[in-house]
Amino acid sequence: MENPAVHALAAWPAPLPLAVAYSGGADSTALLHAAAARWPGQVHALHVHHGLQQAADRFESHCAATCAALGVPLHAARVDARHATGESPEDAARRARYATLAALALAQGLRHVALAQHADDQVETMLIALGRGAGLDGLAGMPRRMERHGVSFHRPLLELRADALREWLAAAGVAHVEDPSNSDLRYTRNRIRRLLLPALQAALPQYRDTFARSARNAARASVLLAGLAEQDLAEAGSPPALAVLRALPQERLANALRHWLRRDHGAVPSEAQLLQLQSQIAACSTRGHRIHLKIAAGRVEREGGVLRWYNASPLS
CATH class of the missing domain: 3.40.50.620 (HUPs)
Structure with a gap:
């Protein structure tokens, strides 16, 4: 044998x-x-x-x-x-x-x-x-x-x-x-x-x-979503501009945010955190709207017209 x-x-x-x-x-x-x-x-x-x-x-x-x-x-x-x-x-x-x-x-x-x-x-x-x-x-x-x-x-x-x-x-x-x-x-x-x-x-x-086939299909779809996120983030800039993010459909916004957090900051948000961030982005149509959210082991804040990531520290 x-x-x-x-x-x-x-x-x-x-x-x-x-x-x-x-x-x-x-x-x-x-x-x-x-x-x-x-x-x-x-x-x-x-x-x-x-x-x-x-x-x-x-x-x-x-x-x-x-x-x-x-x-x-x-x-x-x-x-x-x-x-x-x-x-x-x-x-x-x-x-x-x-x-x-x-x-x-x-x-x-x-x-x-x-x-x-x-x-x-x-x-x-x-x-x-x-x-x-x-x-x-x-x-x-x-x-x-x-x-x-x-x-x-x-x-x-x-x-x-x-x-x-x-x-x-x-x-x-x-x-x-x-x-x-x-x-x-x-x-x-x-x-x-x-x-x-x-x-x-x-x-x-x-x-x-069959599980192996499903894994390959999921991997292919994941590559496509990553490519779409790269396109959206290229337009949004680094750090991403809120005006560009707000113009994205919700599913593309979630995809772009998830990709940005993982690619640039090694952060993987929970579903609840991602939904909350999307909601805050949709609501920030005025200059005074504040975004200050815990995401994974850090936080995301609004700074003027862009989103910024900060490493873990106590939220104020």
């Missing part, structure tokens, strides 16, 4: 040399074995020690032994991934992981990192987005490539099923670690994996393919 990751990598024009994010778990183990076999001497492994559980030391030792056997250099770093009050622990760990992987890669002169996320991960991501009431960006799921912290992250296994990777590991007798937190139903992703995906498999056996 051949590693299914080998077929996925054969169809991928990998940028070499390449780093592989390697946790020691099943998915990243299959990816690392396939990459090391396909591009010997051109693959590095990156391991993030999250420090969230006692087993993390054992995970790192396992990764070191596996990489030594494969002849792959291993670069590891420890990070404090504890979440702040009111913050999602999953989101905090993910942000810390990407920042650390990027730092490890750049320290070795590497600018491309392969991630082992697969078709089941994509479905879980889309279901989480649906549960949060996300827009098209969220429903587009995980892209095959993204830029973050000066590094390109790639997902060459997005078409593969999780069970196919695990079947190969078992058949080949390849050891991997099992993260105990993966069975903790306090985490949304784990509840989806344990409770919803089996039900989807029973009701809609082709759900991975």
